[in-house]
Amino acid sequence: MSKIKVGVLGAGTMGAGIAQVAAQSGHKVVLVDMNEKVIESAKEKLRKIIERLIEKGKWTEDFGNEVFGRIKFSTIMQDFTGSGLIIEAIVENIEVKHAVFEKLESIVDENCILASNTSSLSIAAIGAVLKNPSRVIGIHFFNPAPLMPLVEIIPAVQTSEIVTKEAKLIIDSWDKVTVLAKDTPGFIVNRVARPFYGEALRIYEEGIADFATIDWAMTTLGGFRMGPFTLMDYIGNDINYTVTESVFKAFYYDPRYKPSFTQKRHAEAGYLGRKSGRGYFDYSENAVQQSPNKDEELGKKILTRILVMLINEAADALFLNVATKEGIDLAMTKGVNYPKGLLIWADEFGIKNVLNELTNLFEEYGEDRYRPSPMLKRMVREGKNFF
Numbered sequence: 001m002s003k004i005k006v007g008v009l010g011a012g013t014m015g016a017g018i019a020q021v022a023a024q025s026g027h028k029v030v031l032v033d034m035n036e037k038v039i040e041s042a043k044e045k046l047r048k049i050i051e052r053l054i055e056k057g058k059w060t061e062d063f064g065n066e067v068f069g070r071i072k073f074s075t076i077m078q079d080f081t082g083s084g085l086i087i088e089a090i091v092e093n094i095e096v097k098h099a100v101f102e103k104l105e106s107i108v109d110e111n112c113i114l115a116s117n118t119s120s121l122s123i124a125a126i127g128a129v130l131k132n133p134s135r136v137i138g139i140h141f142f143n144p145a146p147l148m149p150l151v152e153i154i155p156a157v158q159t160s161e162i163v164t165k166e167a168k169l170i171i172d173s174w175d176k177v178t179v180l181a182k183d184t185p186g187f188i189v190n191r192v193a194r195p196f197y198g199e200a201l202r203i204y205e206e207g208i209a210d211f212a213t214i215d216w217a218m219t220t221l222g223g224f225r226m227g228p229f230t231l232m233d234y235i236g237n238d239i240n241y242t243v244t245e246s247v248f249k250a251f252y253y254d255p256r257y258k259p260s261f262t263q264k265r266h267a268e269a270g271y272l273g274r275k276s277g278r279g280y281f282d283y284s285e286n287a288v289q290q291s292p293n294k295d296e297e298l299g300k301k302i303l304t305r306i307l308v309m310l311i312n313e314a315a316d317a318l319f320l321n322v323a324t325k326e327g328i329d330l331a332m333t334k335g336v337n338y339p340k341g342l343l344i345w346a347d348e349f350g351i352k353n354v355l356n357e358l359t360n361l362f363e364e365y366g367e368d369r370y371r372p373s374p375m376l377k378r379m380v381r382e383g384k385n386f387f
């Protein structure tokens, strides 16, 4: 069976990576960006990536040339004609996305799937402008797309079952781990991961520990690859703050997702993280590194507090059928490299212990942010585990 032609719109951080993944998997790809310079630079970058893969012996020269030759770099959307799937990865703005989805529908034929890589907009809202909205779907890659195995597949209320099935089959064939997620704010990963940042910031704000100590607790005691502050500096405080704020607003200001002033001030000050040379940590050449307070008891307290908040979020996502329990655990391990799925971790920690920790926080602070998910209460009552 010949492979469908794949169109990718937007050749920025995400689009260029998605085009590479599709071409590696044998598809003819058209990568379109309205900006000539962006498309030229995407072409150059991909050429360099392929050269490096060949140098390292990961790809043969023939394979590299084939992959490169499969991608057409263009500034004209009309080149999408004949595609079976288009993945949009342009600016995160609903008006702009509406305009391009309307245009896309006029270019491709009836059975072309129209997907968005949006992180924060609703797929239902994006598809609303289509004459045939049953073909819209969310296909959400993680950065960098060629390296991160997870892809969230998000059918909207309008999406047909056939389109969901086909989209999943195509992305599975790209050697990705796909997880179905409900069309709700943040889908799985960007929702469940919020406390990793938010609770760490809160612990800092209360003066319980500094950035380096919190990062030490989460990496050395928790097994996370990066501590929350190192990770926020890596993502960029401006970007991470914006995601938190958009999830918070999308959840009708649920205090669970409340953004942090500390992060806002860092972003406002231009302390964006690695990209600006300074965030929570200093990345300049001769910077003196902060050293953590390696007090085990304090470290365990920090880890436990952030972990139970993460588990609560995962349990609540399951409670509200955002995804299956397997899907939620896969999403966190394959999308953001968590050392363990949060629900299996909950089983190991003991559901009763998780609930106790959360109940203590809730009583201590009296804030809705700490309310335990009904899922956990029910499980403790019934003596159940997730797995």
Ligand SMILES: NC(=O)c1ccc[n+]([C@@H]2O[C@H](COP(=O)([O-])OP(=O)(O)OC[C@H]3O[C@@H](n4cnc5c(N)ncnc54)[C@H](O)[C@@H]3O)[C@@H](O)[C@H]2O)c1
Binding pocket: 009, 010, 011, 012, 013, 014, 015, 032, 033, 034, 035, 038, 088, 089, 090, 091, 092, 096, 100, 117, 118, 119, 120, 140, 141, 142, 143
């Ligand atoms: N950056 C991430 O980590 C990440 C992760 C997952 C999903 N996303 C989502 O992917 C999408 C793209 O994000 P990004 O970080 O790659 O953005 P980016 O700014 O790097 O790239 C966007 C590109 O789209 C182009 N563009 C804008 N409007 C266009 C139009 N009308 N027609 C053609 N091209 C147009 C721009 O020229 C730019 O090159 C967003 O919806 C974002 O929410 C981003």
